[in-house]
Amino acid sequence: MFTRIEDFIAEWEKEAELTDRVLSALTDMSLRQAVISGRRTLGDLAWHLVTSVHYMSTLGLEFEGAELGASTPESAEQIASEYRRINAELLRAMKAQWSDDRLGDTIAIMGEEYRNGDSLQYSVMHQAHHRGQMTVLMRQAGLLPPDIYGPTYEGWVEKGMTPLA
Template sequence: MMIEALLREFEQEVKGTRMLLQAVPEKDIDYKPSPISWTMGELAQHIATIYHWYVGTLSKDVYDLAADRLERGKPGDIEATLDFFERNVEKAREALNATTEDSLEDMWTMKVGDRTVLGPSPRGIVARSFLYNHLYHHRGEMIVYLRATGNRVPGLYGPTYEEISGQ
């Protein structure tokens, strides 16, 4: 039952994430709201990377980020990030489809080398927090970046203010 719900939400939210990443303009790719913030391109790349983490989260009991090598491309290249996103979505979908209800109860841990950074926690809880909610958090940030640079924001959950007001 939970797997079915996760799959439905995944497919719905992939569409919104795709629209959001497609809204990132090259002209503002280096924008960042503060000195310690990511650039818009780095944030877009991080959003695309979260989909890569589905495989390690759903198929491994201990996921070591330090051992995970990714070919992301340059954060200033939104087309490379979109391609990275699409590849990761396919892998994430495969991992979700291979997951069982019972495996969601298995304990899961994230490490960076020898250091434990998350868990141990039940895999189902991790899927909700580390994958889904984490993604939504960063999509919200991207909406702020787009608005701050005067760009249109896609309606992820219905029409935007601009669409309703005709602006």
Template sequence: MILKNWIQEFEQESENTRKLLQSVPQKDLNYRPSDISWTMGELAQHIATIYYWYVGTLTQDVYDVASDYLERGSPSDINATLTLFEDNVQKARQALTSLTEEQLSDEWTMKAGGKVVLGPMPRGIVARSFLFNHLYHHRGEMIVYLRATGNKVPGLYGPTYENSIA
């Protein structure tokens, strides 16, 4: 039952992420709200990359991110990021739909170059926090970036402020 709900959530939220990334203008990809922040292009690329992590998280008991290379393209090219997003959503969907309820209880660990950086913990907890919630967190950041640069924010859960003044 959990997986059935997660798959429905995944489909709905992938569409919301698509709308958000499609609203990122090429002209503002170098915007950076502070010296320690990503550029808008880097943030968009990170959002697209999170979908790739579904595969390692949902299909491997130990996921070493240091040994998993993903060609991302340039964060200064929104079209490359949109292509990355679409490719990764397909991979994520496959990984999610191949999972069983029982596998949600399996112990999972993330490593970076052999060093444990997350876990061990049940795969279901990791999927909810590291994949779903992590993605929502960064989408919220992107909304702030869009507003800070004077861009419209698409309605993800209903009309936005911009829709009410149009």
């Protein structure tokens, strides 16, 4: 659980940069890639990451998210730029509207009580979860995923090192 706004902001900025790297590596053609028919596509997952940032408005933060009910854009650049815009809006709202004491406040989400600091931690993990899904779909779409928490297989090779299996 986050207990200080500045800790959340520092962590979120690092994680948002990683998410932006993944989103920025997408192509318009890759957005249609699905693991199997009938499941979310790479574009749907990317757009879900964009729209899910606005979930934090349920915690009492006021900022402009993506258009409610908007379909997944067909432009990878539009998805990435909308993520950057909403991310900046979230951080502005957090800095202007909250202080550390708000992180201990609880709110009912789907019938259960959660502290805001826990919900913010969940939001960080949520992005990491979907980035992992996206890197698999990126490979299936013929894209090279960017380094996230370390080099990719190709990154090891590029550095003249033996990749871990």
